[in-house]
Amino acid sequence: MQINKYKIVKSLKKTSKWELFLARHVEDKFHVKIRIFNHTLTSSEQSRNKLIKALEYFYLMRNKYLISILEYGFLDKNVVYEIIEHLDYLNLREIINKAHRIPQEIAAIIMQELLNGLHQAHSRGIYHGYLNPHLVVTSTTGIVKIQDFAYAENDPSYHHFLCADSLHGNMYYAPEHILQKPLDKRTDFFLLGILSYEMLTGKHPFWVADKPWDMHKILSDNQEPLFATLPHINPVLERIIEKLLHKIPDERYEDSEIILQEMEPYIKLLGDMRSYEILSAYFIDPKVSTEQIEHNYFLELYEQARTHFYSKHYTKALFMFEILNRQADKFEGVDVYINDIKEKKGYLPQNENVLKLIEELKNKLAHEPGNISLMLKLSNLYREIGNYIDSVYYSKKILQVEKTNEQALENISDFIKIESRDYETPSHFSSALAQSAQSEDEEIYEEFPLHRKLLVAVLLLAVIILGMSRYGWIDFSSLVAEVSASSYTENADVLANSDIIKLEGLLLQTRAEEKMKPIIRKLFQLSEMNLSKEKKCEVTGLLVKAYARIDNTDKSFIYFNKLKRMCKDFAMLKTVYMEYGRALEKNEKYPEALDVYLELLLNATQEDKNYKIIEHKVKELQKNILLTLSATPEKKI
Structure with missing residues (x-):
């Protein structure tokens, strides 16, 4: 069956009022949907006019945010149809x-x-x-x-x-x-x-x-x-x-x-x-993309929390570590940081009595869901043990019942001061790390702090090594050379790590060449540092991505080949391959893009999260190459 220039492919859905079909334009091959209304709905002139009037109104309302009616009319005297846009993917x-x-x-x-x-x-x-x-x-x-x-x-x-x-x-x-x-x-x-x-x-x-x-x-x-x-x-x-x-x-x-x-x-x-x-x-691929976005977010949140901790902004650090502690993917040492902060700040310890009291209050609240007094007790108790997340949660529950509750509003107000970040952008796209010399806590530290103890320990170790060297027990010069080289590399890695995280976040923010230039300059500076092989691979990979995002495929090609020679761990290269492949594809370098995606496909397994995306890309590129070849006029011999 064909309506105007649209040939019906199949029926999608049938109801008592209409039937919906998938159809294809006979010349341009794009798909649409055709809805044919049941003739019983339009048997009277009044009902027909009403429907046609509505279809006309929606037809004139066409815009980029709404599924538009492309055509409408009569198949015969009593049967009305409409032809509407068809989007090719998920709802x-x-x-x-x-x-x-x-x-x-x-x-x-x-x-x-x-x-x-x-x-x-x-x-x-x-x-x-x-x-x-x-x-x-x-x-x-x-x-x-x-x-x-x-x-x-x-x-x-x-x-x-x-x-x-x-x-x-x-x-x-x-x-x-x-x-x-x-x-x-x-x-x-x-x-x-x-x-x-x-x-x-x-x-x-x-x-x-x-x-x-x-x-x-x-x-x-x-x-x-x-x-x-x-x-x-x-x-x-x-x-x-x-x-x-x-x-x-x-x-x-x-x-x-x-x-x-x-x-x-x-x-x-x-x-x-x-x-x-x-x-x-x-x-x-929403599942994989969600995991990647959330992983980047929490990775940088972890760095922010550590920065607040070492800047002695303990309350902010505690809030961030508590968020991280509730994630499925645990970050190393979060529990240690939380316990350390709670000890420094003198929060009420979470012993059996406290936990039992919390459980009792929760049970009572389950039977009296709107009881503000119980929610307030829970909010205050959680605050006393340093659990800001649950404390604020119960304050927000109170405000759902009583908008003007002063205690709950005060708790929320205090939390906003704690939660406010030092950044203007979402943390995993931010280029700033919180830096502050001021401490939020006016604490008197121990007379002999940890860094001084470490200094004394290092001096004692130096004296022992010098003594052993003097009596010929060890070769002091070779030891110093070995230690200084390894420590320099380790220190360089530590210094570069936060920059690498920041630059990776910035790369996601821009494709503009002017904004990318300072990022590339910083990456060059990092590449000149005495980094470990693993960190050099990371920096070179970011250079490939940076040039790919501004469509400079020639420079991307140079650093891409350098990265392949340098780094043999294919798992590290996957995201770089994807970014480089996208840039080649965008610049219509289909054969080169196909090579990149085929190499990805060969090194991936069907269990790999990106396998289907890569497979789809390979098929798409093969089709584009065939279309390009078919469109190219044959040369006469």
Whole structure:
């Protein structure tokens, strides 16, 4: 069957109201979807006119953030059809299922795309009313769009024929749905709040896993504070989502423009990460991308925590170490740092009596969920043992019940002072390390501190070595040469390590040549240091990535070959190969890119997280090479 220039490929879905088909343009070969409405819905002239009027309205509303109607019309007198865009990849539900949860940087970009789409519709008097993750669709090029708008505000009696069948359960209701009150654009904001919460946590805000779903929980229950799952969440995002999820429409935002303005400071901090290229890479393999982003984040958080510790900013360091301690991938020595800080600060020890008291209070709270007195006791008790995360969590729970509780507000206020970072960008994209000579604690240190003890020990060791050398027991000159060479290399590695971490974070922020120049200069300086072979490999790998990101494939090629000669550990080279391959592909050097990806494929196993991505790239490049060859005119012999 063919409608105009579109040939139907297969049926995708059939309901009592319409059937949806996948179709392909007979000349240009791109895909679309065709929806054919059941003739029983359009049997009367009034119903036909109503549907055609709605389709015309949505047709004129075409923009980059919404799935657009390309054509519409009649197949015969009573059968109406519409031809709509087809995005070639996953919907938001499938992405969340793959990733389990989406990093806040990516979630913020998706939120911004959805808000832009809602703004386009709301400004024309249209609201969705049934937004859910199945109706947010994506493409492999990083595009995010909303489909199936349901209500036209200028005609409240009109209920689009799509919405009942597009609705995936009543988990995506606003309180006004349940109370059967009029819907408006603020309904869309509540539903966006559910989607945002679900992206960040992997959980629905009003559903406890393994328990039956009851839609009335949307009315009766408060969501768990985002802070419970993400103590490192950006306060701007947290505040916006909390307001979106307010049960009273008047307490939510009035307009999507206001939300976009509030998000703007945080979005700006993401720099070049705010791009379709980044979203594209994330959508292709969300699980692997999530792991990489979170690993980089917590790696730099670990460095920040250590910096605060050695700068004697113990409270900030403790908060950061507590976050790290709750992650699945443990960092070495975190427990030692936490215990050391708690001992220095004189926090109440976590003995059996304290833990028993906490457990008793929690059990009581389970039977009296809104009891402010119990939550306040828990918040204060956790604070006394130095557990700021749980202390703030219970303070936030109190504020959900009583917005003006002074004690809870004071706890939160103190926490904001502790939590505030010395950086203007998200930590894993930041180039700054906290440096301060001032101590937040006016402590009197022991008269004979550790560094002096170490100095005495070194002097004593020197005296012993000199004595042994004098009597010919050891060759002092060779020992000094050996020790100084090894210690110089070790010191150089330690000094270079923090710079390498910072520069790797900066590389993710930019593709602009001017911004990349100082990064490349710093990498050259590091390469001239007396580094170990492993660190030299890391620096050379970053040079390959730096030149690749500004599309200088000639320089990338030089350092890529140097790296292959220098470093035999292929596991270290994988990310460099990927970055270099992408640069070659972008510059349409398909044969060279194919060589890089084939080498990656040969050294990967099917269990490798990136295996499918690499395999997909190889097939894509082979197709591009064939297309290029077929497009090249044959030479006459």
